[in-house]
Amino acid sequence: MKKHNDHEREDQISLLFNSYQVPEINGTDKKETIELLKAYMPIHQEPTIELMKKLVWQAFIEILSRYKFQLLILLLLMFMTYMVIPENMDRWIIFILIAPSPLLLVGWHVMNLNSESMVELEMTYKYSFQQMIFSKIVSISVCSIFIYTVAFLYMILINDYLIATTLFHIAVTGLTPILLFCLALLTLSLKYRNLMSWTVILLAWILFALLSVYTPMGTILFMMNTSIYITVNIILIVLIVYRLKRVWRMERIQDEFN
Amino acid sequence: MREDGIVIKAIQHGDEEAMEELVYRYYDEIFYYIYRLGSSYEEAKDLTQEVFIAMMKALPKYKEQGNFKAWLYKIAHNRSLNHFRQNKKQIYLEVDLERLKVDVDFSEQLTNQVLMKELLNTLPKMQSSTLLLKYYHGFTIPEIARITGSTVPAVKSRLFQGLQKLKKMVMEGN
Amino acid sequence: MSLIKLGFMEGKKLFSQREIYIALFLCTVLFVMGLDAIGEPDVPLLFWRKLADVIPYVGFWFIAILIVVGVARCLPFEQEQGMSELLLTYKKGRLTLLVVKQIVILMYCVSIVLYFYGIAVFVFTMDYDLTGLFAQVKENPNLYFYANLEWTYAELMIYEFGYIVLASYIFALFIVLLSLFIKRSVFIMMIGGSIFAAGELFDKFIIKYIGTMELGYYLTTIYDYMFNGMLSFRYLNYFGPFSTNEVYGLFLFIAFLLFGMNLFLGRWQRHVAMGD
Numbered sequence: 001m002k003k004h005n006d007h008e009r010e011d012q013i014s015l016l017f018n019s020y021q022v023p024e025i026n027g028t029d030k031k032e033t034i035e036l037l038k039a040y041m042p043i044h045q046e047p048t049i050e051l052m053k054k055l056v057w058q059a060f061i062e063i064l065s066r067y068k069f070q071l072l073i074l075l076l077l078m079f080m081t082y083m084v085i086p087e088n089m090d091r092w093i094i095f096i097l098i099a100p101s102p103l104l105l106v107g108w109h110v111m112n113l114n115s116e117s118m119v120e121l122e123m124t125y126k127y128s129f130q131q132m133i134f135s136k137i138v139s140i141s142v143c144s145i146f147i148y149t150v151a152f153l154y155m156i157l158i159n160d161y162l163i164a165t166t167l168f169h170i171a172v173t174g175l176t177p178i179l180l181f182c183l184a185l186l187t188l189s190l191k192y193r194n195l196m197s198w199t200v201i202l203l204a205w206i207l208f209a210l211l212s213v214y215t216p217m218g219t220i221l222f223m224m225n226t227s228i229y230i231t232v233n234i235i236l237i238v239l240i241v242y243r244l245k246r247v248w249r250m251e252r253i254q255d256e257f258n
Numbered sequence: 259m260r261e262d263g264i265v266i267k268a269i270q271h272g273d274e275e276a277m278e279e280l281v282y283r284y285y286d287e288i289f290y291y292i293y294r295l296g297s298s299y300e301e302a303k304d305l306t307q308e309v310f311i312a313m314m315k316a317l318p319k320y321k322e323q324g325n326f327k328a329w330l331y332k333i334a335h336n337r338s339l340n341h342f343r344q345n346k347k348q349i350y351l352e353v354d355l356e357r358l359k360v361d362v363d364f365s366e367q368l369t370n371q372v373l374m375k376e377l378l379n380t381l382p383k384m385q386s387s388t389l390l391l392k393y394y395h396g397f398t399i400p401e402i403a404r405i406t407g408s409t410v411p412a413v414k415s416r417l418f419q420g421l422q423k424l425k426k427m428v429m430e431g432n
Numbered sequence: 433m434s435l436i437k438l439g440f441m442e443g444k445k446l447f448s449q450r451e452i453y454i455a456l457f458l459c460t461v462l463f464v465m466g467l468d469a470i471g472e473p474d475v476p477l478l479f480w481r482k483l484a485d486v487i488p489y490v491g492f493w494f495i496a497i498l499i500v501v502g503v504a505r506c507l508p509f510e511q512e513q514g515m516s517e518l519l520l521t522y523k524k525g526r527l528t529l530l531v532v533k534q535i536v537i538l539m540y541c542v543s544i545v546l547y548f549y550g551i552a553v554f555v556f557t558m559d560y561d562l563t564g565l566f567a568q569v570k571e572n573p574n575l576y577f578y579a580n581l582e583w584t585y586a587e588l589m590i591y592e593f594g595y596i597v598l599a600s601y602i603f604a605l606f607i608v609l610l611s612l613f614i615k616r617s618v619f620i621m622m623i624g625g626s627i628f629a630a631g632e633l634f635d636k637f638i639i640k641y642i643g644t645m646e647l648g649y650y651l652t653t654i655y656d657y658m659f660n661g662m663l664s665f666r667y668l669n670y671f672g673p674f675s676t677n678e679v680y681g682l683f684l685f686i687a688f689l690l691f692g693m694n695l696f697l698g699r700w701q702r703h704v705a706m707g708d
Contacts, residue, residue: 013425023299030285033281
């Protein structure tokens with residue numbers, strides 16, 4: 001009897017569901033929605049890696065064309081310094097100290113993107129302001145590392161007595177200031193984009209350079225174990241990649257559903 | 259008919275016709291889901307529009323893996339529930355429980371769609387949405403769990419309890 | 433608004449610059465690293481000798497940089513904030529404002545000097561014995577600069593504190609002078625910093641290559657008697673022409689001269705701006 005009742009009730013529920021009449025949808029409603037959605041049509045975006053490569057290359061060309069004379073003078077000065085400094089430990093300390101100079105120079109340009117007119121100008125470009133900063137910082141960092149590598153090879157040629165372990169130590173040590181400035185530039189360009197702050201960093205680096213050469217501090221730092229520099233460099237690289245990812249994602253639409 | 263994945267790719271590349279195709283494909287379903295959840299015609303129309311706008315905004319980052327329909331329902335579900343949460347008072351006022359207890363033939367009442375709507379409205383929203391997704395939109399239990407953001411056991415329990423309540427109401431009606 | 437309140441407001445403006453704190457952080461780290469690097473085994477009175485030497489040796493670099501960073505924005509502040517008209521129409525006159533600004537800068541110099549002495553005391557206390565403040569300088573006379581050997585270390589420190597405050601104030605007033613002509617604070621900072629850094633680069637490196645040339649001699653003289661020389665105690669050179677008292681008198685004179693010049697030029701600029 002109970003089973004029979006259950007069956008009946010289920011039939012009634014089915015009937016209940018089937019009986020739910022819904023109103024007819026007005027055809028114009030759909031058309032209205034379609035018209036509205038046209039404003040939200042996505043603009044075709046290239047794959048991220050391709051876009052990154054393209055932007056970094058563009059930024060590199062822009063920096064080269066805008067700072068060709070300054071960079072040329074800087075390069076000449078750097079190589080002249082390598083030739084002039086006497087053959088002792090100072091030579092390597094100075095070599096390392098001037099390694100991040102291209103970054104310091106172009107950091108100026110990145111930091112100068114703070115005025116409203118500049119922001120507006122960058123905003124009218126096809127790509128976002130954050131993407132422009134990303135590409136500029138990446139391109140100048142790669143450029144700095146490239147210049148450092150060339151200078152390093154040049155130094156090896158003129159100092160043929162150096163052994164491989166020392167060379168490795170110098171190569172690793174010289175990367176530290178470049179990575180450090182890259183991180184500083186990224187952090188400041190996101191949080192406190194201001195030429196004054198970059199000038200302060202520049203002055204502090206000059207101070208550090210003076211201290212390193214004039215006091216035993218430079219020698220002490222230079223003589224530190226290579227593994228310490230490797231660790232510091234790895235930490236810096238991780239922080240830079242993390243920051244770069246954040247810069248790149250900044251302009252992305254927040255996805256509330258995934 | 260093109261597959262969802264192909265249509266979505268086309269939209270991501272800026273194809274307006276593909277967008278139209280997708281709207282025609284899912285508009286009715288989404289509209290009725292929202293409507294059956296307890297909205298008026300106008301509300302359902304506005305919410306459906308909102309769902310499609312949200313879809314378009316999120317589409318550039320969306321990667322189709324064969325579950326677009328469920329994803330779209332998830333948007334609709336979230337939007338509708340948010341809307342009901344914000345307009346809770348109004349909805350409760352519209353529900354006239356007394357009308358369910360009138361002493362006339364219940365089968366006559368069943369033919370009245372307004373009463374059916376009110377019947378579903380007496381259930382908690384998560385239960386009614388689970389029932390709707392199962393019986394009107396043909397989703398499986400794991401799919402419902404994804405759409406409503408809950409677990410499979412929770413969906414099963416909601417289905418059971420929802421049905422029990424409905425049965426009870428039918429009994430009371432008889 | 434009373435002058436004290438005006439001074440307080442100006443002080444607040446100066447000390448609220450974020451760049452000062454970035455510079456202060458970086459300089460403190462570098463200063464402590466530098467102090468650690470020049471450490472040596474303890475002997476009696478070494479604490480006081482080290483403390484007396486620390487500013488003429490490397491400490492003046494830090495003081496100079498913080499002065500450049502802090503003072504560069506002092507005058508262009510109103511202009512960069514779009515309040516230059518307010519400045520020109522200030523009811524007590526631009527002159528009063530300039531006087532107050534320059535007094536506030538003096539306070540800033542005192543604070544910076546005290547701060548670096550504070551750090552040096554803190555670092556040296558950990559390494560050396562503190563006793564001997566009232567011992568005579570001649571008991572450990574290898575100082576970096578000329579001082580009266582009959583003085584106690586207490587007298588020497590008081591003299592040195594006054595000297596470096598005056599020297600840094602002169603440098604700060606020079607930065608103010610620059611800012612009367614240069615409108616953007618970042619350029620003032622760059623020019624001020626470059627003048628100082630160029631002097632140091634010359635003295636520490638370039639002189640090694642041109643020291644034997646006649647040009648080297650002239651440039652060294654310029655270095656000794658310009659801001660770098662003032663800040664690095666070159667006026668108290670063992671073979672210098674000035675006695676300790678004369679240096680004080682001379683510095684006071686230069687400071688007053690620059691103070692007055694800034695007021696005069698500042699007032700003159702007001703007339704130009706107002707079209708008088």
